[in-house]
Amino acid sequence: MHPKDIRIEDYTYDLPNERIAQHPLEKRDQSKLLYRDASGEISDLKFHNIPELFGPDDLLIFNETRVIRARLIFPRGEGMKPIEVFCIDPYQIDIESAMSATHHVTFKCMVGNAKKWKDAPLIWKDKDGNDLLIAEKQGREGGTFIIRFSWTKQIHFAAILEELGHMPLPPYMTRSDEPEDADRYQTVYATRDGSVAAPTAGLHFTDEVLSRIESAGSQLGRVILHVGAGTFKPVSSDTMEGHEMHSEALEISREIIQSIIERPRVTAVGTTSTRTLESLYWLGVMINGGQTVDMNNVFVDQWVPYEIGSDLPVDKSLSTVLEEMRIQNVESIHGRTQIIIAPGYEYKLVKRLITNFHQPGSTLMLLVAAAIGEDWKGVYEHALRNDYRFLSYGDSSLLHIS
Numbered sequence: 001m002h003p004k005d006i007r008i009e010d011y012t013y014d015l016p017n018e019r020i021a022q023h024p025l026e027k028r029d030q031s032k033l034l035y036r037d038a039s040g041e042i043s044d045l046k047f048h049n050i051p052e053l054f055g056p057d058d059l060l061i062f063n064e065t066r067v068i069r070a071r072l073i074f075p076r077g078e079g080m081k082p083i084e085v086f087c088i089d090p091y092q093i094d095i096e097s098a099m100s101a102t103h104h105v106t107f108k109c110m111v112g113n114a115k116k117w118k119d120a121p122l123i124w125k126d127k128d129g130n131d132l133l134i135a136e137k138q139g140r141e142g143g144t145f146i147i148r149f150s151w152t153k154q155i156h157f158a159a160i161l162e163e164l165g166h167m168p169l170p171p172y173m174t175r176s177d178e179p180e181d182a183d184r185y186q187t188v189y190a191t192r193d194g195s196v197a198a199p200t201a202g203l204h205f206t207d208e209v210l211s212r213i214e215s216a217g218s219q220l221g222r223v224i225l226h227v228g229a230g231t232f233k234p235v236s237s238d239t240m241e242g243h244e245m246h247s248e249a250l251e252i253s254r255e256i257i258q259s260i261i262e263r264p265r266v267t268a269v270g271t272t273s274t275r276t277l278e279s280l281y282w283l284g285v286m287i288n289g290g291q292t293v294d295m296n297n298v299f300v301d302q303w304v305p306y307e308i309g310s311d312l313p314v315d316k317s318l319s320t321v322l323e324e325m326r327i328q329n330v331e332s333i334h335g336r337t338q339i340i341i342a343p344g345y346e347y348k349l350v351k352r353l354i355t356n357f358h359q360p361g362s363t364l365m366l367l368v369a370a371a372i373g374e375d376w377k378g379v380y381e382h383a384l385r386n387d388y389r390f391l392s393y394g395d396s397s398l399l400h401i402s
Contacts, residue, residue, distance in 0.1 A: 003306055003342035003366075004241035011369055012360035013380055020172055020368055021393035024184040029206050032388050032395035040375055040402075041267035042382050047204040047396055050354075056217030059263040061256070063199040063272045064222040068099070068158070069165030071177075074122040074135065083122060084133055086168065087161070088196060088229050091146055094334075095194040095249055099158040103151065106325070108144040124164065135158060158193055170392050185392075194226035194249065200392045201270030201355045221259050224251035225272040227338070235361060240342060245302040245363065247338040250276050253284055254322065254331050260349060261318050267352040267398075271367050274350050278305075279337040281348040281359045284317025285310040287324050295328045298335030305345055315350055320330070342366040343373070353399045357383055357393035359388040371401045 025031055029048040054060070070087040090098035091106040098105050111117060122135040132153065138146040165312055167177040167185050177185075182367055187202035189210070192382050214220060230246020237243050257280065260266060268274040279300040285308065286300075287293050310317075325333065340363060341347075357380065358364035369376045379397065388395040 001344060002301070003340065003344045004239065006240045006342055006344075006366065007096075007238060008235040008240065008243075008361045008366075011365045011376075013377070013384075015355060015360050015384075015390060019128075019384065019390045019394075021389040021391060021395075022173055022175060024180070024203070024393045027206075028184075028188075028204050029209050031204050032386075033204075034379065034383055034395070034397040036372065036375070036379060036397065036399045038400045042379065044386060048209060049132070050398065051209060051212035051216055053398060054216050054218040054267070055265065056263045058267060058268055059221060059259055059265060060213065060267045060270045061221045061223055061273045062187075062189055062202055062205075063225050063227075063276065064187075064189055064191045065195040065199060065224055065226050066193045067167065067186055067195045067198050067227075068193050069161045070132070070168045070196040071166040071181075072124075072135070072161075072164060073166060074124050076116075081113050081116065083117050085122070085145075085147060086112070086196070086229070086375040087111040088144055089152065096192075099156060099193045101157045102154065104148060105157045106138065106146060106148045108141060108318075109147045111145050111147075114145070123146060123400040130324055133164060139260050153208075155232065165237060168229075170197060172391055173393075178261055184381050189222070192226075194224070196229050197227040197231050197358055198392060199225070199227055199270045199272045201273075201396060203393070204396050219259060219263055220272045221256045223253075223256060223273060223276045225249070226277045227272055231364070232359075233363075235363065240340070240366075243340075243363070245338045245340040247299075247336045248272070248275075250279065250298075250333070250337050252280055254277065257318050257322055257325075261315055264314065264349075265351050266349050267354060268350045269354045271353075271364050272356055273339055274353060274355075274367065275339050275341065278341060279349065280321065280333075281314060281317050281338050282308075282310075282339065283333070284320040286311050288312055288317065288320045293324065294335075295325055295330045296334050298337075300335075300337040300339050302338040302340040304339065317348075339365065340366070343369050345370045347371065347401045351401055353401065354396060355399065356392065356394050356396055357388060368399070372399055373402050
């Protein structure tokens with residue numbers, strides 16, 4: 001079956017509300033870990049046991065994106081509901097430029113209570129009545145508002161968000177963000193501002209766990225995929241052909257590509273790292289097939305793996321990418337990927353996957369089903385029977401790719 005013909009209703013299950021974790025555990029590495037080995041056998045462990053499952057042949061790839069405080073809740077007059085402006089994506093510039101902008105920047109945004117926002121700008125004032133932040137509507141695009149923010153303080157937009165914004169907890173967390181979320185909805189290795197949702201598989205890692213994995217001889221590598229709100233976009237069409245996959249900004253260094261060639265037993269930490277790594281393979285295929293690719297502005301379409309197909313060896317694909325980087329004199333690849341990984345997809349780089357338990361009927365469920373086939377049903381039934389916690393603040397799994 002071509003993934004376009006997949007019916008999302010075949011990848012759903014009954015998830016009781018009480019199994020959705022609303023808060024993190026007291027300690028990150030005390031979460032449960034469901035381990036599915038190469039034979040398909042399932043073991044119940046704790047996440048702090050995970051270093052015991054890695055050794056000198058392993059390379060773990062982490063997504064070091066950092067979640068920004070993307071929810072701006074503009075207060076209004078007494079008795080009036082505030083208007084929430086959720087910054088989704090910078091408009092016509094990259095995320096680094098947007099975060100370092102001074103005085104003004106434009107974003108694609110979702111707006112809560114939008115009907116109450118007429119044409120006048122929203123103005124956020126301090127306690128002395130001075131303007132802190134002004135938001136002005138510039139138009140609409142693809143279901144989002146184009147909003148220009150301006151401010152007078154001599155600070156970057158990143159600092160504005162840190163001062164005024166709220167953590168963008170996912171919609172299935174039925175609560176407002178709390179002080180602990182500023183730390184816990186962020187991985188311990190996050191370095192680069194840009195995500196509006198956490199790469200949640202990484203939330204279980206502590207500095208101690210990372211150190212123990214390295215002590216076992218494994219190598220740790222970093223990529224960037226800035227997670228967009230589209231990761232929560234429900235599949236509303238009957239088949240996947242009608243679903244437009246969200247695209248997200250990625251960055252991959254020459255050093256990481258060389259590490260994968262030298263140590264090909266790759267474990268992706270999370271679905272975001274997985275999509276980044278698998279997109280890298282298809283970039284090599286595109287270049288090898290004669291397609292012109294600007295390494296500072298790459299783009300992988302959602303259907304590329306299924307429309308062009310390839311038996312190109314992984315090392316050949318990656319060597320092709322490295323050679324093109326040399327020709328273009330770049331040290332890192334920048335661009336976006338829209339890749340959708342669904343049953344019918346053959347994993348190229350990723351051998352094992354660390355991931356949480358995902359929403360029924362989501363594209364993330366398709367990615368897991370592509371990794372372990374029909375076993376996904378048994379894995380999720382086991383997790384439900386054994387009191388695993390689900391979704392962003394829930395428990396974890398380590399899955400061998402079938």
